[in-house]
Amino acid sequence: VRPPAALYCLPLQLSSGVRHLRPQMRNEEKAVAGIIEAIRVGSRMEYSRHQSHGECDFLLHDGDGVYPFEVTRHTNARSQEMNAAILGRDGRAAFLDRHLAQKDWWIFPSRNANIRRVRAQADRLLADIESEGLSEFDVNTNGASPAVQRIWNEISVLYGTHMPWSPAGRIGIATPGGGGFLSGDEVVCAIECEAAKEDNRRKLGTDADERHLCVYVDYLGYPAHSVMLAGLLPSQEPDLPPEVTHLWVICDFGEGPEYIVWSFARGGQWKNHGTFIESASPDA
Numbered sequence: 001v002r003p004p005a006a007l008y009c010l011p012l013q014l015s016s017g018v019r020h021l022r023p024q025m026r027n028e029e030k031a032v033a034g035i036i037e038a039i040r041v042g043s044r045m046e047y048s049r050h051q052s053h054g055e056c057d058f059l060l061h062d063g064d065g066v067y068p069f070e071v072t073r074h075t076n077a078r079s080q081e082m083n084a085a086i087l088g089r090d091g092r093a094a095f096l097d098r099h100l101a102q103k104d105w106w107i108f109p110s111r112n113a114n115i116r117r118v119r120a121q122a123d124r125l126l127a128d129i130e131s132e133g134l135s136e137f138d139v140n141t142n143g144a145s146p147a148v149q150r151i152w153n154e155i156s157v158l159y160g161t162h163m164p165w166s167p168a169g170r171i172g173i174a175t176p177g178g179g180g181f182l183s184g185d186e187v188v189c190a191i192e193c194e195a196a197k198e199d200n201r202r203k204l205g206t207d208a209d210e211r212h213l214c215v216y217v218d219y220l221g222y223p224a225h226s227v228m229l230a231g232l233l234p235s236q237e238p239d240l241p242p243e244v245t246h247l248w249v250i251c252d253f254g255e256g257p258e259y260i261v262w263s264f265a266r267g268g269q270w271k272n273h274g275t276f277i278e279s280a281s282p283d284a
Contacts, residue, residue, distance in 0.1 A: 067210040079220040085115035100127035106163035113156035136161035184234030190224040204243040214248040
């Protein structure tokens with residue numbers, strides 16, 4: 001999924017002060033450092049090597065000012081739990097062998113499904129669906145089918161289709177996506193949750209003129225991540241604690257990776273800074 005074409009792309013560059021510390025930083029911190037230096041031209045993000053006493057992640061040097069800058073991650077705990085249950089520790093457990101079903105399948109459980117039950121019962125229930133002559137099903141359109149009703153009622157699988165896997169003889173389990181109405185309010189809600197956390201407030205609780213919080217929305221952070229991909233910039237002002245004056249919201253997508261960047265300053269309006277691409281070159 002790509003964001004709206006109206007967004008622009010800029011390459012990221014890291015200052016020498018940040019570049020030599022890259023091995024100590026998390027991936028999102030590396031990206032954030034380059035993005036902020038690209039947006040605030042002439043600024044420098046100084047990484048805090050020692051954070052054992054509650055120091056913030058960075059100090060943002062801009063002109064004569066030095067400002068605390070904290071990076072926090074927003075995710076969806078339920079999505080993390082579901083992905084781990086489906087993919088396993090090595091990321092390769094999203095298949096089960098079939099013995100009763102005659103064809104390979106790819107099935108899509110709901111976000112409320114019990115994956116252990118899916119693994120234990122899917123083969124039998126798919127065989128029942130095949131006996132009705134179906135090669136794919138959707139509970140929303142095949143609701144009159146007794147076999148489709150059973151796979152929904154017993155293991156909460158929404159959709160399935162024949163899929164020739166290699167090697168054959170398997171049933172693939174898809175990681176669940178999200179659904180529903182998307183709006184910028186979902187991003188605001190995610191931000192307010194992260195900004196209110198005591199740890200983030202403590203790290204930014206200084207008398208500096210600017211105090212920056214960056215919320216990195218990971219790919220499991222539905223619906224906020226999907227809202228950003230759709231370009232649905234919020235219109236409402238977030239309810240921020242007094243420790244936060246400047247807000248940055250970043251999510252990544254694609255293989256680049258590419259980053260969508262929004263910001264908000266207290267008393268101002270939301271800004272869309274477009275899309276930034278991380279270069280494979282060590283100098284850009």
